[in-house]
Amino acid sequence: xxxxxxxxxxxRKILLSSIFIVCIVALSAAQKTQSxxxxxxxxxxxxxxxxxxxxxxxxxxxxxxxxxxxxEPAGSVACARKITDLHQPCDIMASADYAVIDKLLxxxxxxxDIKFASNEMAIVYTDKSKYASQINKNNWYSxxxxxxxxxxxxxxxxxxxGYRSVLTMKLAEKQYKKPGLAKKLLAKxxxxxxxxxxxxxxxxxxxxxxxxxLYRSVAIQHQLKYLLLPDEINLKNPALSKLYSTVxxxxxxxxxxxxxxxxxxxxxxxxxxxxxxPNKQAAEAFIRFMLDKDKGLKILQKDGQPSVIPSSAxxxxxxxxxxxxxxxxx
Numbered sequence: 001x002x003x004x005x006x007x008x009x010x011x012r013k014i015l016l017s018s019i020f021i022v023c024i025v026a027l028s029a030a031q032k033t034q035s036x037x038x039x040x041x042x043x044x045x046x047x048x049x050x051x052x053x054x055x056x057x058x059x060x061x062x063x064x065x066x067x068x069x070x071x072e073p074a075g076s077v078a079c080a081r082k083i084t085d086l087h088q089p090c091d092i093m094a095s096a097d098y099a100v101i102d103k104l105l106x107x108x109x110x111x112x113d114i115k116f117a118s119n120e121m122a123i124v125y126t127d128k129s130k131y132a133s134q135i136n137k138n139n140w141y142s143x144x145x146x147x148x149x150x151x152x153x154x155x156x157x158x159x160x161x162g163y164r165s166v167l168t169m170k171l172a173e174k175q176y177k178k179p180g181l182a183k184k185l186l187a188k189x190x191x192x193x194x195x196x197x198x199x200x201x202x203x204x205x206x207x208x209x210x211x212x213x214l215y216r217s218v219a220i221q222h223q224l225k226y227l228l229l230p231d232e233i234n235l236k237n238p239a240l241s242k243l244y245s246t247v248x249x250x251x252x253x254x255x256x257x258x259x260x261x262x263x264x265x266x267x268x269x270x271x272x273x274x275x276x277x278p279n280k281q282a283a284e285a286f287i288r289f290m291l292d293k294d295k296g297l298k299i300l301q302k303d304g305q306p307s308v309i310p311s312s313a314x315x316x317x318x319x320x321x322x323x324x325x326x327x328x329x330x
Contacts, residue, residue: 038066041282042089044079045071046096046269047196048119048161051221052303053094056296060289067282075159075196077251080104083274084254090274091283096215097160098270099262102314104254110272112315114327116291117269117305120236121161121168122216123227129210132225140227141172144211145184151211152192152200156262157252161197164235165213167264170247171233217304238266268308273320284320291326 290296
C-alpha cells in the first residue's frame with residue numbers, strides 16, 4: 001500500500017475512534033443525568049389518555065427507572081378542579097382540550113400549554129347494540145331517539161368529551177336541518193350520563209346502553225365498533241373551525257357559581273407543567289419523552305391520536321427551553 005493510502009487509513013481510524021469516544025461520553029452523560037432524576041411524578045390526565053399514558057409511562061420508566069410515575073385519570077375539567085379547588089399536588093396536567101388549561105389554569109397555576117394531539121367524536125357501539133346492522137351516518141340520530149334504544153354520554157361540566165358530545169348534537173341539528181334535534185337528544189337518557197368518557201365503557205360492556213358518544217381513539221384502543229360522523233359534525237377538521245364556532249354551551253367555571261362559554265372548535269389536546277410542581281425536573285423529562293416522535297408520539301399515533309406538533313402555544317416564551325422545539329409562538 002502507498003504511503004498516502006496508509007496515512008488515509010490512519011486518519012480514518014483516528015476519526016472513528018474520536019467519534020466513538022464522543023458517543024460514549026455523550027451516552028454516559030445522558031445516563032448520569034437520568035440517574036439523578038428520581039422521586040414521584042404526579043400526572044393528572046384525561047380519561048381518554050388512559051391507555052396511551054400507561055404505555056408511555058411504562059416505556060419512560062425503562063429510561064428513568066428511579067422515577068415513580070403516578071397516573072390519575074379523570075375528566076379534564078375535573079382534573080383542573082383538583083388543582084384549582086382542592087389544591088392537590090400535581091406535576092403534569094394533560095387535557096383532552098387545551099382550552100381547559102388555558103381557561104382554568106393559566107395564569108394562576110400554569111404559565112404555558114403545548115398542543116400535542118387531535119381526535120374526533122364518534123358513535124360507539126357493539127354487535128349486540130340494537131339496530132347495530134342498520135345504523136349509519138344518515139340515520140344515527142333517529143336510532144338514538146328510539147324508545148327501545150339507550151345511549152350514554154359524559155358530563156359536560158366534568159369532561160371535554162361531555163361538552164363535545166353536546167356540540168356534536170348541535171352541529172348535527174344544523175347539518176341535517178332538523179330543528180329541535182339537539183334538544184331532543186339532550187333530554188333523553190340523562191340517567192346514563194357519567195363523569196368521564198371512559199366510565200361509559202362499562203355501560204356499553206354490560207349492555208346497559210346500546211350506544212355512547214365517545215372519542216374515536218378510545219374505540220380503537222378498546223377494539224369497539226364505531227360510526228364515523230361527517231367532518232361537519234365530528235370536531236376533527238381544522239378547516240371547518242368557522243362552522244364549529246357557530247355552536248356553544250355554558251359549563252361551570254373555575255369558581256363555584258361561575259360559568260364559562262365553551263365554543264365549538266377542532267379537537268386538540270394540551271399538556272403543561274404546573275407552577276408549583278413538586279418534581280419539575282422529572283416532569284420536564286417526561287414531557288420530552290412523551291412528545292418525542294419516536295417515543296411517546298409514536299404510541300399516541302398507534303392508539304388513534306395523531307400528532308399536531310408543532311402548533312402555536314400559549315405562553316411560549318415562558319416554556320422550558322428544552323420543550324420549545326415541540327411548539328411555536330403565537
